[in-house]
Amino acid sequence: MPAESAFGHPGDAQMQTHACADRGIGGLAETQYGVVSRGQLFALGVGRGGVRSRLASGRLHRLHAGVYAVGHRVLSSEGQWMAAVLAGGSGTVLSHRSAAALWGIREHSGPIEITTPRKTRSRGSIRRHCARLVSDEVTRCRGIPTTSAPRTLFDLAADLRIDRLEAAIRQAEFLRLWDPLSLPTLIARHPGHRGNASLRLCLERLGRTTGFTRSDFEELFLPFVDQFGLPRPHLNAWLEVGGGWIEVDCLWRDARLIVELDSRAAHETRSAFETDRDRDRRLQADGWRVVRMTWRQLHDAPGALAQDLRAMLQDAPHRQST
Numbered sequence: 001m002p003a004e005s006a007f008g009h010p011g012d013a014q015m016q017t018h019a020c021a022d023r024g025i026g027g028l029a030e031t032q033y034g035v036v037s038r039g040q041l042f043a044l045g046v047g048r049g050g051v052r053s054r055l056a057s058g059r060l061h062r063l064h065a066g067v068y069a070v071g072h073r074v075l076s077s078e079g080q081w082m083a084a085v086l087a088g089g090s091g092t093v094l095s096h097r098s099a100a101a102l103w104g105i106r107e108h109s110g111p112i113e114i115t116t117p118r119k120t121r122s123r124g125s126i127r128r129h130c131a132r133l134v135s136d137e138v139t140r141c142r143g144i145p146t147t148s149a150p151r152t153l154f155d156l157a158a159d160l161r162i163d164r165l166e167a168a169i170r171q172a173e174f175l176r177l178w179d180p181l182s183l184p185t186l187i188a189r190h191p192g193h194r195g196n197a198s199l200r201l202c203l204e205r206l207g208r209t210t211g212f213t214r215s216d217f218e219e220l221f222l223p224f225v226d227q228f229g230l231p232r233p234h235l236n237a238w239l240e241v242g243g244g245w246i247e248v249d250c251l252w253r254d255a256r257l258i259v260e261l262d263s264r265a266a267h268e269t270r271s272a273f274e275t276d277r278d279r280d281r282r283l284q285a286d287g288w289r290v291v292r293m294t295w296r297q298l299h300d301a302p303g304a305l306a307q308d309l310r311a312m313l314q315d316a317p318h319r320q321s322t
Contacts, residue, residue: 021046029070033079037086038066084112084126091117093138094146096155105168136181149177154186157195166202167219217261228306241286255313260292
């Protein structure tokens, strides 16, 4: 065995170079939810051979062409979204349903959707859209390049049912995802967009309705109200009652009428049953009329429900609203 020289073993410098590169890879992965791209590895001084050796040793795991997980394949949703964006290349952003999930506007569990400035084919778990987005239509959310909240809603309008699109807009408002870019601006900027008619209708409706929906049941209730020509309620409204505050599902303030939408999941427990009755008693003592409605009633007898609601709205008590 050769004696060690003053300059160390012949392989020491190479080992130190590899260790330095690994530290760089680890630091980058920490900022990107555990994923890196091949281009980023090259920028850190890792060549093709270094990528191959790290794949063979399990330090890198291939996710998409040119995109790798560092250390293991167990990724959060953010890691999967970031990996899809990196797979799209320069200028790619998360978009459509996946961007809506990132913003918290809607849940999504299907293929990850991205938008790239180049026309490429969708592959595997990634659905690709091609568009050249204006700078104010893109941003970062939790460090992930994505379409802005308004642009995300604009993209959703081409595919979502009108009631679900309206619910998504309302949810974005509830989350206070304010942006200098407005939906009317996007409609004017992209006059041929397939979802513009739906967006215009939603914006018109939102001029008559406030609040947001938090369940599929609530999303079904607004189309029911519109179908039977009933005035739209204020959704998920807060009322001050007896020195405290109570949130109600659907409120017609002038008629002093409240409709509570009772889903089995939210109201079947004993504690929920007791809490609901306590709330109803306090509201009724303060002069509010409370009606509880189930999904089955709405599904099986919408006409009868509409008739009853119309009668109660027309028979509003002559009392100053609060």
